[in-house]
Structures are given as C-alpha cells and as structure tokens.
Amino acid sequence: MTDLLVAIFGFWGGVARLYGTQLLGSPWNTLLINLLGAFLLPLWNNFFGTRLVKNRKWLLVGVGTGFFGAFTTFSSFCLDFVKLMMADRQVTAILYLIISMIGGILAAWLGTTLAQRLEMKVMDF
Structure with a gap:
C-alpha cells in the first residue's frame, strides 16, 4: 500500500x-x-500529516516521500546551477547556490519550528 x-x-x-x-x-x-x-515537508511530517492520517503511516509516507519528493528536486537545482555557470553568469550562479542552500535550510527550520509551535498550541487546549 505504501509503494x-x-x-x-x-x-x-x-x-x-x-x-x-x-x-x-x-x-x-x-x-x-x-x-x-523544504518549508512544507516538516509541517506535513511533524504536524498536519500526523493529525490527518492518525495511525496510517503509509499515507504519511506516501504524501511526504511521494508528493514532496516529486515536487522538489535536487537534479533541477544542479542543472540550473551548471547552466548559469556555462552561460558565464557566475555571480548569478553563486547567488542561486547560496540562496538555495541557506534558504532551504532556513525554510526547513521554519517549517519545523512552526510545526512544533502548532503542536504546543494544540496541547494547551
């Protein structure tokens, strides 16, 4: 079922x-x-998914791995970076690389933090 x-x-x-x-x-x-x-996956895994699917781990994995895995992509990120470098747009390529990496980590952190705060609010009720 999970597959x-x-x-x-x-x-x-x-x-x-x-x-x-x-x-x-x-x-x-x-x-x-x-x-x-990067922002939505931690929200799904750590808050919304766990509430919506309850004990159906196969659905949690299906959406997390399936939807978000296909929605985001490392290969397109790499290809876009290489295309910028080959087009002699090094400054744009480096900016794109930095924003992607740091922005992705920050977005995942924000999503995780928001999920934790939502969890605490739910527990307070």
Missing part, C-alpha cells in the same frame, strides 16, 4: 511542480518550489 501511495502522490507532486515551473523563469522557479517544499 502505491508514494507513486500516486509522486504523480501529483510532479504535476504540481510542472505547473509551478510556469510561474517564473528558470532557475528561479526551481528555487521557489524547492524552498516551498
């Missing part, structure tokens, strides 16, 4: 990524999607 849900949610994560890439020009669409995914 099937990873595949189904992976399909929808890929579709969401496809439409998301049409918002901005490359490489900025990849950056935006990856930062959004």
Whole structure:
C-alpha cells in the first residue's frame, strides 16, 4: 500500500511542480518550489500529516516521500546551477547556490519550528 501511495502522490507532486515551473523563469522557479517544499515537508511530517492520517503511516509516507519528493528536486537545482555557470553568469550562479542552500535550510527550520509551535498550541487546549 505504501509503494502505491508514494507513486500516486509522486504523480501529483510532479504535476504540481510542472505547473509551478510556469510561474517564473528558470532557475528561479526551481528555487521557489524547492524552498516551498523544504518549508512544507516538516509541517506535513511533524504536524498536519500526523493529525490527518492518525495511525496510517503509509499515507504519511506516501504524501511526504511521494508528493514532496516529486515536487522538489535536487537534479533541477544542479542543472540550473551548471547552466548559469556555462552561460558565464557566475555571480548569478553563486547567488542561486547560496540562496538555495541557506534558504532551504532556513525554510526547513521554519517549517519545523512552526510545526512544533502548532503542536504546543494544540496541547494547551
């Protein structure tokens, strides 16, 4: 069941990524999607998913691994960086690299922190 849900949610994560890439020009669409995914995955894994799916770990993994795994991508990030470097846009490439890495870590931290605060608020009620 878990494998099937990873595949189904992976399909929808890929579709969401496809439409998301049409918002901005490359490489900025990849950056935006990856930062959004880095923020939302901890919220799903640490708060919303655990509440919505209760004891259905297969659904938690299906959405976390399937949807967010397909929605975000390391390979597009790397390819965009290399394309910028090969186009002699080194300053933009380095800026893109720094924003992607530090921004991704900060987005994941913010998502985790928000999930923890939401958890504490729920426990207070």
